Amino acid sequence: MMVKxxxxxxxxxxxxxxxxxxxxGAMSAGYHVTFLPAYGAEVRGxxxxxxxxxxxxxxxxxxxxxxxxxxxxxxxxxLTFQNRLAPGGALFLNSSxxxxxxxxxxxxxxxxxxxxLAEKLGNPRTANTVxxxxxxxxxxLVPPDIFLSSMETVMGSKKKSVIEINHKxxxxxxxxxxxxx
Amino acid sequence: MNKVLMQGNKIIGEAAIRAGCRFxxxxxxxxxxxxPEYMSERLRQEEGGVFIQSESEVAAIHxxxxxxxxxxxxxxxxxxxxxxxxxxxISSMAACELPAVIINMMRGGPGLGNISAAxxxxxxxxxxxxxxxxxxxxLGPDSAQELADLTMEAFDLADRYRTPVMIxxxxxxxQMMEPVIFKTPKPRDYPESFIMKGAGAGKSKIIxxxxxxPLDMEEHNWTLDRKYQVIAQNETRHELYKADDAELILVAYxxxxxxxxxxxxxxxxxxxxxxxxxxxxLWPFPTNELRDxxxxxxxxxxxxxxxxxxxxxxRLAIQGRARIGFHGRPGGVVPTPVELANVVMRKYDxxxxxxxxx
Amino acid sequence: xMKKVFGRPRSMxxxxxxxxxxxxxxxxxxxxxxxxxxLDIRGITIGIPPAGCAVLAYNYFDVDMIEAQHGRGxxxxxxxxxxxxxRIVFSYQGDGDLAAIGIAESFHAANRGENITVxxxxxxxxxxxxxxxxxxxxxxQKTTTSPVGRDIVLDGYPIxxxxxxxxxxxxxYIERCTVNSPASILKTRKAIRKAFQYQxxxxxxxxxxxxSPCPTNWKMTPIESCRWIDEVMSKSFPLGVLKDLPAAxxxxxxxxxxx
Numbered sequence: 185m186m187v188k189x190x191x192x193x194x195x196x197x198x199x200x201x202x203x204x205x206x207x208x209g210a211m212s213a214g215y216h217v218t219f220l221p222a223y224g225a226e227v228r229g230x231x232x233x234x235x236x237x238x239x240x241x242x243x244x245x246x247x248x249x250x251x252x253x254x255x256x257x258x259x260x261x262x263l264t265f266q267n268r269l270a271p272g273g274a275l276f277l278n279s280s281x282x283x284x285x286x287x288x289x290x291x292x293x294x295x296x297x298x299x300x301l302a303e304k305l306g307n308p309r310t311a312n313t314v315x316x317x318x319x320x321x322x323x324x325l326v327p328p329d330i331f332l333s334s335m336e337t338v339m340g341s342k343k344k345s346v347i348e349i350n351h352k353x354x355x356x357x358x359x360x361x362x363x364x365x
Numbered sequence: 366m367n368k369v370l371m372q373g374n375k376i377i378g379e380a381a382i383r384a385g386c387r388f389x390x391x392x393x394x395x396x397x398x399x400x401p402e403y404m405s406e407r408l409r410q411e412e413g414g415v416f417i418q419s420e421s422e423v424a425a426i427h428x429x430x431x432x433x434x435x436x437x438x439x440x441x442x443x444x445x446x447x448x449x450x451x452x453x454x455i456s457s458m459a460a461c462e463l464p465a466v467i468i469n470m471m472r473g474g475p476g477l478g479n480i481s482a483a484x485x486x487x488x489x490x491x492x493x494x495x496x497x498x499x500x501x502x503x504l505g506p507d508s509a510q511e512l513a514d515l516t517m518e519a520f521d522l523a524d525r526y527r528t529p530v531m532i533x534x535x536x537x538x539x540q541m542m543e544p545v546i547f548k549t550p551k552p553r554d555y556p557e558s559f560i561m562k563g564a565g566a567g568k569s570k571i572i573x574x575x576x577x578x579p580l581d582m583e584e585h586n587w588t589l590d591r592k593y594q595v596i597a598q599n600e601t602r603h604e605l606y607k608a609d610d611a612e613l614i615l616v617a618y619x620x621x622x623x624x625x626x627x628x629x630x631x632x633x634x635x636x637x638x639x640x641x642x643x644x645x646x647l648w649p650f651p652t653n654e655l656r657d658x659x660x661x662x663x664x665x666x667x668x669x670x671x672x673x674x675x676x677x678x679x680r681l682a683i684q685g686r687a688r689i690g691f692h693g694r695p696g697g698v699v700p701t702p703v704e705l706a707n708v709v710m711r712k713y714d715x716x717x718x719x720x721x722x723x
Numbered sequence: 724x725m726k727k728v729f730g731r732p733r734s735m736x737x738x739x740x741x742x743x744x745x746x747x748x749x750x751x752x753x754x755x756x757x758x759x760x761x762l763d764i765r766g767i768t769i770g771i772p773p774a775g776c777a778v779l780a781y782n783y784f785d786v787d788m789i790e791a792q793h794g795r796g797x798x799x800x801x802x803x804x805x806x807x808x809x810r811i812v813f814s815y816q817g818d819g820d821l822a823a824i825g826i827a828e829s830f831h832a833a834n835r836g837e838n839i840t841v842x843x844x845x846x847x848x849x850x851x852x853x854x855x856x857x858x859x860x861x862x863x864q865k866t867t868t869s870p871v872g873r874d875i876v877l878d879g880y881p882i883x884x885x886x887x888x889x890x891x892x893x894x895x896y897i898e899r900c901t902v903n904s905p906a907s908i909l910k911t912r913k914a915i916r917k918a919f920q921y922q923x924x925x926x927x928x929x930x931x932x933x934x935s936p937c938p939t940n941w942k943m944t945p946i947e948s949c950r951w952i953d954e955v956m957s958k959s960f961p962l963g964v965l966k967d968l969p970a971a972x973x974x975x976x977x978x979x980x981x982x
Contacts, residue, residue, distance in 0.1 A: 204542070207370055211544045217544065218541055218543050223395065223480070244702045245701060390802070413806075420830075425798075427791065427798035429802060430789075430798075430799050432805065432806045434803060435803045437806045461790070561787050562807055564765065569785050571787075571790075572789040574790060
């Protein structure tokens with residue numbers, strides 16, 4: 185098994201955190217894992233993205249030229265990455281702020297209004313966690329409980345309120361797709 | 366032992382601290398900025414820890430010289446263009462027989478190049494880099510775990526042979542996060558007598574590389590060379606991967622070796638028994654080990670993220686005993702394992718062997 | 724029994740200077756060694772010779788010494804001092820070493836306020852390499868690379884290192900002296916002593932610039948050289964204390980105390 189996922193969005197949307205938490209969760213679940221952020225001058229103030237590879241064997245390249253999944257939180261990210269997605273791959277998009285339709289018809293598309301769901305919970309900054317709920321529901325890469333405890337670890341926050349709101353956000357994303365299916 | 370998920374650059378920093386590094390001087394340059402950032406924070410917390418953001422790469426390496434002479438485990442880090450600037454001091458340390466660890470997270474070049482992962486600095490690292498008749502130990506890690514292990518070992522090697530040791534990795538290794546377990550480092554074993562700390566009541570000491578009499582300089586050169594021969598004999602490291610039944614061996618190091626491992630899995634799925642020879646010490650290069658392999662295997666393909674540097678060492682090792690092909694992707698391009706597998710299939714004919722026009 | 728009134732400083736080796744007749748290096752070396760003896764710091768002093776005529780200074784100083792590449796003395800000194808803050812570290816540098824190839828290392832060590840002492844030998848010429856133009860060569864001065872004289876348009880101006888460094892908040896003490904007469908030599912000795920004392924007291928970066936004769940490359944007799952320092956060189960490089968932060972602070976304090 186080898187699954188590569190690209191996470192992308194505006195800087196500040198918590199894109200790197202999604203990847204980092206997933207990578208940590210996958211490590212905790214016993215997988216080989218790599219996390220590779222885009223770096224350098226070109227990412228300042230623009231889009232941020234990272235690639236996570238999860239495998240039950242050694243990982244050769246942490247780069248995904250044909251990712252199995254892409255998770256996009258804004259429209260520029262959709263346009264940048266949708267053509268790279270492997271045929272039959274899964275495309276997760278934040279339908280709250282992405283108005284454009286994906287051009288791919290050979291992939292599975294999951295539209296999650298993650299910003300709206302997060303806002304409803306009272307914290308728009310948890311849109312990334314909402315997305316992760318949906319993402320793990322479909323991919324099943326890491327069990328939710330392991331992911332949530334990894335997220336607490338990597339966020340380094342001991343504040344109960346922060347942990348609680350993120351648990352709720354994750355659940356909202358996870359439940360959303362259940363209802364939609 | 367605890368497995369943690371960490372970024373390559375930070376792994377180097379943490380491994381250095383655990384190995385007892387208490388002095389770091391450096392100048393920011395992408396893609397290794399997390400090393401000075403990490404060291405600034407960690408050295409602040411360590412008793413006797415010194416972090417200096419120097420005015421230049423040149424100043425950094427000379428600060429390291431001072432710290433090393435004064436007895437500290439010292440390190441500097443940079444990426445390709447900055448390493449060029451450090452060469453003056455590296456040559457000086459080789460001359461004065463001072464230990465230190467230098468990290469090069471290679472990027473695309475020549476010139477300013479770019480900030481992607483590349484392997485174009487191989488000659489600079491392994492063939493001297495600076496002026497004069499000297500060698501330095503060069504280690505090429507290919508995983509987060511090796512970044513940690515080899516950084517710790519670099520300090521031991523530097524002390525044991527009183528020589529600069531370079532970790533030659535690249536921007537991708539520096540930026541990538543991967544699980545790592547930090548091993549317990551060996552305690553430091555470095556004779557007091559080498560340390561410059563003032564003469565006390567005794568005889569004063571001189572540390573110098575200036576030897577004006579050619580005969581004396583020659584003797585110093587041979588003394589250094591004898592040391593390098595001992596290093597070559599004792600410290601050569603390499604990894605063999607699926608080589609036992611191989612009909613074709615890929616030769617690659619660092620990130621290139623990771624890609625090659627991925628390619629080998631695909632090639633084996635396609636029925637081609639490929640294996641890997643991965644030099645871990647780039648200097649001393651595992652010449653004899655590679656030559657031995659050429660006694661039973663006829664086809665080698667060198668893969669580098671450059672236009673071809675290590676391939677020359679491979680040719681020197683194999684000395685015409687086998688066919689050697691080459692595939693290179695310079696400029697900061699990291700090819701996929703699939704691409705490399707396709708290249709190998711194209712260049713390898715079961716009847717003819719490696720067909721390469723390089 | 725007779726009292727010994729003059730002898731070789733303990734911090735000097737019994738070697739004969741290789742410097743040219745009339746050169747200022749040997750005087751400067753001796754003054755430093757005398758000060759090291761006087762302050763009783765031989766055992767804890769680490770010196771750094773430059774590249775240039777004084778590259779072999781470790782043949783004369785009987786203290787621990789480590790060579791630096793051209794201009795890098797203050798960087799190497801920084802590394803040593805930060806690891807061993809209780810040692811006394813000095814860097815001995817010429818005008819090419821300090822004001823040209825090593826200006827960055829010197830400037831930044833000064834700006835960081837490194838607690839080290841720099842002895843800066845300014846002889847307005849590159850001695851060891853054969854008399855080429857220095858960053859401190861006088862306007863109009865003929866050297867082997869300025870055969871018709873230093874030209875502002877081509878070569879710019881003599882760099883006033885002490886004035887520039889005294890503007891840096893990190894510097895504690897900067898004085899420009901010379902060694903062209905018995906009186907000036909005694910004054911220089913005092914300056915060097917003060918510079919080392921300030922380092923011992925942990926007050927920060929100290930620099931003593933010494934206008935130093937180079938008869939060989941100036942193509943003058945030693946006496947003419949000494950005169951040239953008074954008549955020409957010190958016009959561009961005025962002698963005196965450019966900065967004495969502790970003294971200034973003392974004065975200020977005393978001023979506050981007296982109504």
